[in-house]
Amino acid sequence: MKTISRKEEIIRVASRLFYEKGYKTVSMRDIATAMNIKAASLYNHINGKQEILSEIILKLAEEFTVGMEKVVSENISAIEKVEKVIEMHVDITVNYSEALAALNNDWMHLEEEDLKAFVKMREDYEENFRKIIKQGIDAGEIKAYHPEVILFSILSTLRTLYLWYQKRGKIDVNILKKDMVSVLIKGIK
Amino acid sequence: MKTISRKEEIIRVASRLFYEKGYKTVSMRDIATAMNIKAASLYNHINGKQEILSEIILKLAEEFTVGMEKVVSENISAIEKVEKVIEMHVDITVNYSEALAALNNDWMHLEEEDLKAFVKMREDYEENFRKIIKQGIDAGEIKAYHPEVILFSILSTLRTLYLWYQKRGKIDVNILKKDMVSVLIKGIK
DNA sequence: TAACAAAACTAACGCTTGTTAGTTTAACTT
DNA sequence: AAGTTAAACTAACAAGCGTTAGTTTTGTTA
Numbered sequence: 500m501k502t503i504s505r506k507e508e509i510i511r512v513a514s515r516l517f518y519e520k521g522y523k524t525v526s527m528r529d530i531a532t533a534m535n536i537k538a539a540s541l542y543n544h545i546n547g548k549q550e551i552l553s554e555i556i557l558k559l560a561e562e563f564t565v566g567m568e569k570v571v572s573e574n575i576s577a578i579e580k581v582e583k584v585i586e587m588h589v590d591i592t593v594n595y596s597e598a599l600a601a602l603n604n605d606w607m608h609l610e611e612e613d614l615k616a617f618v619k620m621r622e623d624y625e626e627n628f629r630k631i632i633k634q635g636i637d638a639g640e641i642k643a644y645h646p647e648v649i650l651f652s653i654l655s656t657l658r659t660l661y662l663w664y665q666k667r668g669k670i671d672v673n674i675l676k677k678d679m680v681s682v683l684i685k686g687i688k
Numbered sequence: 689m690k691t692i693s694r695k696e697e698i699i700r701v702a703s704r705l706f707y708e709k710g711y712k713t714v715s716m717r718d719i720a721t722a723m724n725i726k727a728a729s730l731y732n733h734i735n736g737k738q739e740i741l742s743e744i745i746l747k748l749a750e751e752f753t754v755g756m757e758k759v760v761s762e763n764i765s766a767i768e769k770v771e772k773v774i775e776m777h778v779d780i781t782v783n784y785s786e787a788l789a790a791l792n793n794d795w796m797h798l799e800e801e802d803l804k805a806f807v808k809m810r811e812d813y814e815e816n817f818r819k820i821i822k823q824g825i826d827a828g829e830i831k832a833y834h835p836e837v838i839l840f841s842i843l844s845t846l847r848t849l850y851l852w853y854q855k856r857g858k859i860d861v862n863i864l865k866k867d868m869v870s871v872l873i874k875g876i877k
Numbered sequence: 878t879a880a881c882a883a884a885a886c887t888a889a890c891g892c893t894t895g896t897t898a899g900t901t902t903a904a905c906t907t
Numbered sequence: 908a909a910g911t912t913a914a915a916c917t918a919a920c921a922a923g924c925g926t927t928a929g930t931t932t933t934g935t936t937a
Contacts (some may be wrong), residue, residue: 505913505914520796521710521712521793521796523710523712523713524712524797526893526894526895527894527895527896528893528894528895536914536915536916537915537916537917538895538896539896539897539898539915539916539917539918540914540915540916542895542896542897543913543914543915544914547895547896548894548895548896549895604710604793607709607710608713642874644867644870644871645867647856648867648868648870648871649871651845651848651849651852652845652871652872655844655845655847655848655849655852656840656841656844656845658844658848659840659844659847659848660840660844663840663844667836678833678834678837679837681833681837682833682837682838682841683841685831694883694884715923715924715925716924716925716926717923717924717925725884725885725886726885726886726887727925727926728885728886728887728888728926728927728928729884729885729886731925731926731927732883732884732885733884736925736926737925737926738925878937879936879937880935880936880937881934881935881936881937882933882934882935882936883932883933883934883935884931884932884933884934885930885931885932885933886929886930886931886932887928887929887930887931888927888928888929888930889926889927889928889929890925890926890927890928891924891925891926892923892924892925893922893923893924893925894921894922894923894924895920895921895922895923896919896920896921897918897919897920898917898918898919898920899916899917899918900915900916900917900918901914901915901916901917902913902914902915902916903912903913903914903915904911904912904913904914905910905911905912905913906909906910906911906912907908907909907910907911
């Protein structure tokens, strides 16, 4: 039986607050109050505010990186790869919709080491996506728009999905996947 | 000859800093330092930090509202209306790319009155856009996906455009408009 | 040049921030 | 029941925050 540790609980509560108000606006006292303890008690479980942020963001970034690498290595067409990427985004969004806010809005508040690691992962991710699209265009599966514009359009939608997923009553995952694939793929095929 | 007032200069400098680090992270001393003056001097021109934020956001929101109402009132097809909306977004993005960061990321830090006004404008805007899409579906001009999914997909892309416009060397406005219309419209038509 | 207004300055305020040190309580293990 | 450890507590710190009051500098007009 897996019980969640106090540290994990702090991170979960912090994610929710960061989602609502942003990293800089949420104080350690805010997080503590939400857990019915005092701010100083948090330090029995974590090293500081900064650590909470990097745990949230880097763990998620890892998830995206691993997912993307898996898709890239599969022996399927470019369009199918794009579909898989979309489905991965939907899966992660559904499971971590609150943590995604920090990744999207507060990554610039990471410190030196972590910031560099995050930016690297992000760039690699985009580069992998870009390659898939180019490969699809070369194979004649995807319309020959500027790859950059296609990449931007799809990624923008996927990255903002967590906002809409929260706002409108958490639709069924499979329906959501189907809708996203439809709207995002049909336009470029 | 129109010279910009000191107040306008403060707002311009603040916009740039908010774009880079976010409203909460930027202090009045940061803004002052960027202008080579002391923080207290800012108060000769503005009433407070909060006023800077609301001037930035509400002025932009007004711009969107007016633009949308103009499009809605035109006697053209739904698809043409969507095109006009996309072009309006591109125009505003090009002219106010830094101020757009505050509107997108820091609107929740507005206070009571201003916050209510902003949310109202935003909702009205989305509702107008939604109506255009539904009208297009009814007229058979737009594919019969869920209107909400189409709305979300297009708006996400447009709202994030300011990030990409800054990152990749400020492309020519007309080319950008053409690309955006292509990618966003062809998928739903 | 004297007068005036605009816009800078210094100094300080009350408050909140993240974090630490040291102590007490609560919950298991033996 | 005694001992041990995890996790809470109180109290305080140094630094940074937005803002105010009062003063000095700067630049323009009479």
